[in-house]
Amino acid sequence: xxxxxxxxxxxxxxxxxxxxxxxxxxxxxxxxxxxxxxxxxxxxxxxxxxxxxxxxxxxxxxxxxxxxxxxxxxxxxxxxxxxxxxxxxxxxxxxxxxxxxxxxxxxxxxxxxxxxxxxxxxxxxxxxxxxxxxxxxxxxxxxxxxxxxxxxxxxxxxxxxxxxxxxxxxxxxxxxxxxxxxxxxxxxxxxxxxxxxxxxxxxxxxxxxxxxxxxxxxxxxxxxxxxxxxxxxxxxxxxxxxxxxxxxxxxxxxxxxxxxxxxxxxxxxxxxxxxxxxxxxxxxxxxxxxxxxxxxxxxxxxxxxxxxxxxxxxxxxxxxxxxxxxxxxxxxxxxxxxxxxxxxx
Amino acid sequence: xxxxxxxxxxxxxxxxxxxxxxxxxxxxxxxxxxxxxxxxxxxxxxxxxxxxxxxxxxxxxxxxxxxxxxxxxxxxxxxxxxxxxxxxxxxxxxxxxxxxxxxxxxxxxxxxxxxxxxxxxxxxxxxxxxxxxxxxxxxxxxxxxxxxxxxxxxxxxxxxxxxxxxxxxxxxxxxxxxxxxxxxxxxxxxxxxxxxxxxxxxxxxxxxxxxxxxxxxxxxxxxxxxxxxxxxxxxxxxxxxxxxxxxxxxxxxxxxxxxxxxxxxxxxxxxxxxxxxxxxxxxxxxxxxxxxxxxxxxxxxxxxxxxxxxxxxxxxxxxxxxxxxxxxxxxxxxxxxxxxxxxxxxxxxxxxxxxxxxxxxxxxxxxxxxxxxxxxxxxxxxxxxxxxxxxxxxxxxxxxxxxxxxxxxxxxxxxxxxxxxxxxxxxxxxx
Numbered sequence: 069x070x071x072x073x074x075x076x077x078x079x080x081x082x083x084x085x086x087x088x089x090x091x092x093x094x095x096x097x098x099x100x101x102x103x104x105x106x107x108x109x110x111x112x113x114x115x116x117x118x119x120x121x122x123x124x125x126x127x128x129x130x131x132x133x134x135x136x137x138x139x140x141x142x143x144x145x146x147x148x149x150x151x152x153x154x155x156x157x158x159x160x161x162x163x164x165x166x167x168x169x170x171x172x173x174x175x176x177x178x179x180x181x182x183x184x185x186x187x188x189x190x191x192x193x194x195x196x197x198x199x200x201x202x203x204x205x206x207x208x209x210x211x212x213x214x215x216x217x218x219x220x221x222x223x224x225x226x227x228x229x230x231x232x233x234x235x236x237x238x239x240x241x242x243x244x245x246x247x248x249x250x251x252x253x254x255x256x257x258x259x260x261x262x263x264x265x266x267x268x269x270x271x272x273x274x275x276x277x278x279x280x281x282x283x284x285x286x287x288x289x290x291x292x293x294x295x296x297x298x299x300x301x302x303x304x305x306x307x308x309x310x311x312x313x314x315x316x317x318x319x320x321x322x323x324x325x326x327x328x329x330x331x332x333x334x335x336x337x338x339x340x341x342x343x344x345x346x347x348x349x350x351x352x353x354x355x356x357x358x359x360x361x362x363x364x365x366x367x368x369x370x371x372x373x374x375x376x377x378x379x380x381x382x383x384x385x386x387x388x389x390x391x392x393x394x395x396x397x398x399x400x401x402x403x404x405x406x407x408x409x410x411x412x413x
Numbered sequence: 414x415x416x417x418x419x420x421x422x423x424x425x426x427x428x429x430x431x432x433x434x435x436x437x438x439x440x441x442x443x444x445x446x447x448x449x450x451x452x453x454x455x456x457x458x459x460x461x462x463x464x465x466x467x468x469x470x471x472x473x474x475x476x477x478x479x480x481x482x483x484x485x486x487x488x489x490x491x492x493x494x495x496x497x498x499x500x501x502x503x504x505x506x507x508x509x510x511x512x513x514x515x516x517x518x519x520x521x522x523x524x525x526x527x528x529x530x531x532x533x534x535x536x537x538x539x540x541x542x543x544x545x546x547x548x549x550x551x552x553x554x555x556x557x558x559x560x561x562x563x564x565x566x567x568x569x570x571x572x573x574x575x576x577x578x579x580x581x582x583x584x585x586x587x588x589x590x591x592x593x594x595x596x597x598x599x600x601x602x603x604x605x606x607x608x609x610x611x612x613x614x615x616x617x618x619x620x621x622x623x624x625x626x627x628x629x630x631x632x633x634x635x636x637x638x639x640x641x642x643x644x645x646x647x648x649x650x651x652x653x654x655x656x657x658x659x660x661x662x663x664x665x666x667x668x669x670x671x672x673x674x675x676x677x678x679x680x681x682x683x684x685x686x687x688x689x690x691x692x693x694x695x696x697x698x699x700x701x702x703x704x705x706x707x708x709x710x711x712x713x714x715x716x717x718x719x720x721x722x723x724x725x726x727x728x729x730x731x732x733x734x735x736x737x738x739x740x741x742x743x744x745x746x747x748x749x750x751x752x753x754x755x756x757x758x759x760x761x762x763x764x765x766x767x768x769x770x771x772x773x774x775x776x777x778x779x780x781x782x783x784x785x786x787x788x789x790x791x792x793x794x795x796x797x798x799x800x801x802x803x804x805x806x807x808x809x810x811x812x813x814x815x816x817x818x819x820x821x822x823x824x825x826x827x828x829x830x831x832x833x834x835x836x837x838x839x840x841x842x843x844x
Contacts, residue, residue, distance in 0.1 A: 101621070127621040133651055138610050138644030145551075145614025145628070148599065151621075153614075165640070172604045173611070179813045181592040181600035182582045186816075218814050241816045286819065330819035 075279030081268040082253045085227035085276050086116050086192070089234035090154060092280050094124045097152060100238060102129045104139060104156030104192075113158055114194055114253060136166035140191065144173050147187040154238055160195035160247060161207045174243040175218030190237040190244045196304055196351050197388050198251035198261070198397060206388035208352035210302075213245045214329045214361070220244040220285055221328040225252070225306040226273035229326060232283030240285060249303035259308035259399045288332035290339070294321035297345035297410060300336060300362050302326065305349045305398065309381075312403045318411070320347075328358055336362070337369050344375040345410050351398060354382040379410045433672030439740060443750040450752060453477040454487035458705075461713040465691045472682040472692035475726060478701035481754065483762035489705040491543075495769035501542055501700055502760045502770070503778060504562045505534040509757060510782040511557065511567065514790055515574055519588075519735045523798040524574050526588045530555045532730030532748065535700040535756035536661045537631070538562045543707035544629060549619075551599045551612035551630035554589055555661070563596045567789045577797035578804045578843065583812075588799075605636035609645035609658070616656035616714075617648070627714040629657040629707075634681050634724075635666020638674045646688045646722070655714035657707065658722040660684075661697065663729035668742040682724035690720045697725030698753040700760045728753070802844030807833050 080088060093100045102117055102124075108131040111118030121129040132139050136157055143153040157163045163170070174187040197206035213221040222237055222244055224230035230248070237244040251257050255265045268274040291306055296319040301309050306324045313320040321339050325332065340346045346366050348359040363378040381398045389396055437443040456476050459468045478489050485492075493501070512529040519527040530537065537558030541550065550559050560570060572579035574588040582592060592600035599615075602608060612630035619626050632642060637660050649656055660681045664671050674681070685692025691713065695702045703725060710721035730748040732739045744750075764770030797804045811818060811826040818826070833841060 133644075133647050135644045135647055137640050138613075138648045141607065141610025141641060141644060142614030142617060142648055145611035145616075146618040147614075148611065149549075149615045149618035149622075151618045168604060169607060169610070169641075173602060173607050177600060178816070180582070180586055180590070180602075181594075182585065183813055184581075184592045184594045185600050220815070330815075330821065333820060 075277050077275045078278050079269050079274050080227045080231075080276040081255070081274065082224070082227050082230050082248065083114060083116050085231040086234055086248065087118060087120065088276065088278065089231040089238070090117065090120060091123065093154070093235060093238045094120060094128055096280060099150060099152045100128070100154060101146065101151055102154045102156070103132050103143075105132055105134055105158045107131060107156050112156065114250065116156070116192070136162055136164075137169055140166035140169035140174065143189045143191075144169060144177065144187055147189050148177075148185050152188045152238060154190045154192060157191060157193040159201070159205050160193040160209050161204045163191070163193055163209065170219065170243070170245070171216050175216045178242065179218060186241055187243045188241045190234070190240070190246050192234070192246045192248060194250035194253070195247045196249045196251055197393055198257065198304065200390065200393060201388070202390040203387040206393070208350065208383070210247055210328055210350075210352060211356060211358040211361070213247070214358055218243065220330065221247065222285060222326065223247045223249065223302045223328060224326065225249065225303055225324050226256070226271065227268055227276050228273040229283055229289070231276050232281050233285065233326060235280060236282040236285050239282065244285070247303070251304045252307060256307040257304055258311040259403070260311070261394050261397075261399070283326070285327045286330040286332055288326055288335040289324045290335070291322040291324045292320065294319040295343060296320055297347055298323060298336070298339040298343045299347045299349060300325060301349045302328065303351070305351060308399065309349055309403055312400050313407070316404060316407060318407055333365065333369070336366065340366050340370040341373045344373050346370070346374070346378045347381060347406055347410055348378060349381040349398060349403070351383050353385045354380065355385050357382055376410045376413050379406045381406045433670070433677055435670035435672065435743065437744050437747060438742070439744055441744050443744050443747045445750055445752050448752055449475070451475050451477065453480045456487065456489065458488035458709070461709055461716060462718050463691070465685065465689050468691060469686055472686055472694055473680055474694060476693055476695040476702050476706055477699055478705055479699045479759050479763055483759070483766035485701055485763060489702060491701055491705040491708060493701070493704065495764065495767060497542075498760065498764055499770065501539060501704075502757065502764060503782070504538045504542070504558065505700070505757050505760065506779060507782050507786075508534045508538060508558045508561050510779070510786045511561065511570070514783075514786045515571070516735065518574070518790070522800070523794070524576070524588050525799055526735055527574065528554055528589050528734045529731045530557060532755060533661060533663055533697065533725075533727050534558055535703045536659065536697045536725040536727060539700040539703035540629070540659060540707045543704045544711055545626070547597060547626050548711070549597050549599065549612070549615050549626060549628045551608040551615070551628060552601055553605070553608065553631045553633060553636070554601055554603065555633070556631050557589065559598055560591060560593060560596060563598070565593050565596045565598070567786065568793050569593075571790060571793035572796060575793060575796070575798045576804065577793065577799070579793065579796040580804075583809045584805045606632045606639035606641040608632070609641045610648060612656050613645045613648045613654050616654040617652050620652070620655055625715060627655040627657065627711060629659065631659040631661060633666055634660055634662035634664075634671050634674050634676060635669060637681055637684065646684065646690065649720040650688045650690050653717065653719040655717070656720045657710040657714060658720060659725060660722065661725045661727060663727050665729045665733070665739070665743070667733045667737060680724060682722060685722035690722060692722045692724070694724045694726060696753055697727030698756045698759065700756050701763070726753070797844065804843055806843050
């Protein structure tokens with residue numbers, strides 16, 4: 069972490085931290101613009117941009133047509149002009165109409181023009197399930213993003229990281245897809261959907277500096293040190309898996325990847341070589357999920373240190389069901405089963 | 414039971430599916446006699462501040478300035494000086510000479526691909542000349558005329574086409590996908606119509622900063638069917654963006670005639686009507702009409718009166734690209750039957766009518782430009798041609814994916830350099 073300005077700390081949830089990051093950047097850099105469906109006067113369907121239009125004005129923070137191709141496409145043009153756009157896609161499930169602008173344009177502009185033009189854009193978008201969003205408000209498309217050459221993919225898991233990572237993303241001169249795990253906007257999730265939700269205020273990472281600070285992209289965080297196995301997680305699943313390993317008294321080392329691309333391979337390698345076992349966990353569908361990449365990297369680099377096959381805990385290869393959401397979600401039972409399997413030898 | 418096996422369940426007449434079909438195929442004799450050609454002075458020129466709904470007729474008519482006898486007439490006549498007209502003619506002739514030479518270079522195996530704009534030179538050259546030099550152009554792939562009209566060095570275009578040592582894009586892009594920021598020319602994508610919303614974003618940025626520069630963008634009638642086109646027009650009308658949309662309706666998208674973009678039902682300029690923006694349908698083979706329409710739209714945008722959609726009604730005289738054979742899907746002589754002639758011939762005729770040009774000067778200029786292109790080509794070829802040696806250091810393949818190279822690309826780069834050494838030995842250098 070680097071902090072330019074000494075500022076007071078405030079208790080924030082994820083939404084407030086994300087809002088604060090944009091507020092700080094709108095204040096510091098007159099080229100930053102925030103736009104998206106319902107983000108202006110209303111402040112966003114999840115309230116992430118609440119108050120920003122009133123404070124920074126309508127040409128800096130504004131609503132857009134319901135047209136994701138247009139949102140990302142105009143952001144590319146704004147970047148070419150010299151702005152630093154921060155478009156919001158209301159749900160990650162809606163990003164697909166804008167995917168060509170992201171894959172073929174934003175991601176390749178620097179490369180194809182040999183630095184004539186760049187695309188310093190940060191696409192913010194809520195993703196993941198656990199809010200009864202059905203198959204169009206629950207998806208986790210992170211492995212689609214990491215498969216694009218030229219886009220960085222960032223996923224925070226707590227308010228402190230969310231603000232520092234979002235500021236670093238906005239200041240980055242390459243396009244960043246900033247995936248916000250919406251299940252934990254208001255509090256860390258234990259994985260037990262039938263238990264009351266803890267507010268962020270009880271979590272140490274809710275103490276967020278009010279001013280500017282950055283968390284470097286591409287650096288993982290060790291959430292819990294341990295010897296029995298390494299768990300590679302990000303977003304909501306960081307909290308779910310932490311709850312379960314602590315309940316089961318498993319001495320797991322949990323690595324919160326925070327940035328999927330570029331990936332902190334050194335942190336992964338050091339931990340797996342230490343523990344000799346690796347569990348990869350994500351909510352996204354299993355086949356060709358980011359866990360497949362992680363499992364491949366771990367076996368390429370740590371094979372002779374492994375004492376058990378790399379285990380994957382993921383969502384199923386089905387659309388995200390509405391009523392059976394919690395049967396789909398990689399929750400306590402699926403995690404416990406995987407832990408038993410990986411630790412038995 | 415599958416839907417396809419169902420029989421009509423009532424005595425209603427059966428529905429029928431319409432598949433568009435061009436009027437003429439190889440072997441047919443094309444006749445465009447039914448294309449409406451309004452008189453040159455038939456179209457009034459409204460003020461640049463006119464509300465779109467008060468000028469809808471212009472989406473269905475045809476703005477013309479030059480008649481077929483070489484006279485400039487009517488309210489749209491931009492009244493350019495002879496000097497300016499000669500410059501315009503020179504640029505268009507240079508584009509044609511360049512196209513002919515580069516097409517031949519591809520046929521000689523010196524590069525992989527080329528695209529000519531024969532017959533459409535006015536749609537980019539005259540259009541660019543009506544803009545301010547600082548205005549930003551978002552081209553599609555057939556707007557080499559923008560670069561020529563902004564005096565971009567020919568050798569740089571050729572170096573890009575050859576992907577040689579002088580190519581500042583490091584051989585990464587297909588030929589003709591130029592990028593020239595100092596000349597207000599955006600990087601050409603190759604994916605169709607993606608530049609449309611980007612131009613709107615650039616224009617929105619310019620407006621939000623209180624700048625005075627406007628954006629202008631081109632696509633073909635075929636790619637006006639892309640979602641990006643409609644996204645762009647929606648954003649442009651919502652934010653009243655200072656942008657000019659050019660649809661170069663050259664009748665053909667590879668082998669698909671304009672009917673597959675909706676051209677059987679209405680004009681492409683009429684797309685503007687539904688979005689509530691100004692639309693102009695113009696004779697795209699009339700350089701003065703192109704200039705006048707662009708000047709009108711630029712004035713409109715620059716005075717915060719919003720975007721304009723210009724349909725350049727023209728004809729693609731040659732194949733889509735070097736990979737295309739138009740004689741397989743349209744009559745070979747269709748171009749010569751096109752009722753609006755050739756833009757270079759028409760401007761030449763106009764200058765000659767004015768007594769400002771003659772056949773001898775024309776032939777001398779043609780020879781001079783062909784010689785210029787040929788000389789430049791020789792210089793460019795000294796820097797290499799495609800497929801004859803590898804001209805870039807291999808590690809450039811990994812540069813500029815990101816601003817800073819992440820570890821995984823560094824690893825892959827190391828692997829590739831090892832492959833290079835295994836194949837070419839340790840002393841290999843770019844050729």
